[in-house]
Amino acid sequence: MNDTLRTLTTFVAQRTQSVLTRAEMPRVEIYRVTQPTKLLPEIYQPFVSLILQGSKRLMIGTQVLDYAAGNTFVASVALPAIGEVIEASVAVPYLAVLLRFDLTVIADLLRDVPGSMDVPHQQSFRVDPASDDLVDAWLRMMRLMDRPDDIAVMAPLLEREILFRLLQGPQGVVLRQAATAEGRFSQIRATLSWVRTNYARPFQVEDLADMANMSPSAFHRRFKASTGLSPLQYQKHLRLYEARRILFAQPGDVAAVAFAVGYESLSQFTREYARLFGAPPASDIRDLRAPGSRNITGAA
Template identity: 55%
Template sequence: MTELVICLVLQGAKAITCGENVLHYGAGSYFVASVEVPVFGRISEASLQKPFLGVGFSFDARNIADLLIEMPDVHDPEFLCGLGVSPTDPQLEEAFLRMMRLLDRPNEISVMAPMIEREILFRLLRGPQGAKLRQIAQIDGRQSQVRRALAWIRENFTESFKVEDLARMTGMSASVFHRHFKAATTMTPIQYQKRFRLHEARRLLLETPGDAARVAFAVGYESASQFSREYGRLFGLPPARDASRLRAKPVAPVTSDASDDAVTSFGRAI
């Protein structure tokens, strides 16, 4: 699941698949997500000599809203995709560099990190992906209304629903809601629920190995055979075989040091 996040690539390249769309981004570009959608992420360029390196942090819509008060109004496109990639610029890179240098000065993080984060958000708002950030900062913005529907689907993913009910929840007509939802997520509401169910099923199979049929019913499917077909179509293998393959993968050791707490103070490495 994506979250409200920006990722700046320093070396190598990555591909993000959302629905039928694929976004490619590498060194000299950044990725922005302004909606919570299930995606596949794949490192597309890396080597032992030049491993993939990126840095990112989650942002708060309230901080963006505070900035918008001091910035001029901008007329944005009506229908926006919630994921985007753009080339970076020297000012944005320099702000990220100053943020990362705080890892070596943890006693400065509490004062300096909020100021640098404000600068990063300011530069993003003025960049080609600024419309996405402006939309989520507006309570009555279409992106915020779509995110409200997304949250409901995730919290009630085992339940059936009517698109008209979701539209009513967001204050839009069914046709307008459907267009904004599809633009933001690249999926219809039903496709989003199905994709979320399958990702949740995969998580359950990995955490508590067991009967695939039991997992199918737990995530809202009424037919185990239909679940197995759709799972295999999405992940490439039937549920049990896919889970066994993933559990057999070696896990790289994780190292930590005193700066770990500092990282979580202003963001997280990706």
């Protein structure tokens, strides 16, 4: 751990107690976890996070990502993901800072940053070591917690610097994909948005391919490369995540929830739910709601 990361970690640790701290800076969050724990499956919206202490495992589709202190994670599209904190304790908690993307800020920044706008299509998420300059920018952003009168002026500047440092590194292509309005990735992003809005409706992959102006085979390949899931798997994850969220908030009629998220068969819903979450709906929700449950939310 370099000196800047150590200073940032100490600063954040001294100013957080709860699992989630929403900093005064726009779209900035801090996560603190004091024991290894599973994270509730959720849809990760575009963001960048930096782990300060501890380690985490993230499952996106069939891919498993392990990352630890000094690593930064970037996602440029909404991703169904399941995570778990691997290393954490009361003495040495897992700590991470997160910035949710404002795509207009990235697009504006790209006009001033040298580099090709012809962005190659590739995976929409990745983990890399944070550069010293990036960690330093994060430290100055976090120090605004003690300087609230400076936030209105300095937070937007430091947000741009964090994004600028990312654009300069290996994760830059992920940010460029997120903000570029033209090209194949933007077409994939449009279909992702459609599926998220219409996840309860049946669709044919061919219809999405037409929407993206691609052949079905090319669309399927690019969609899976972006999200780690096929279009139908992506839809299934959205349905099951939403069903779990509803059942957790209001335990009750499993069949009604299954039909509400688009399933026509309760048995198929129960089977696919258990395959993804490890237990049938009623048992899973009962365990989640039990006192002392080690399931929490948290994207960072």
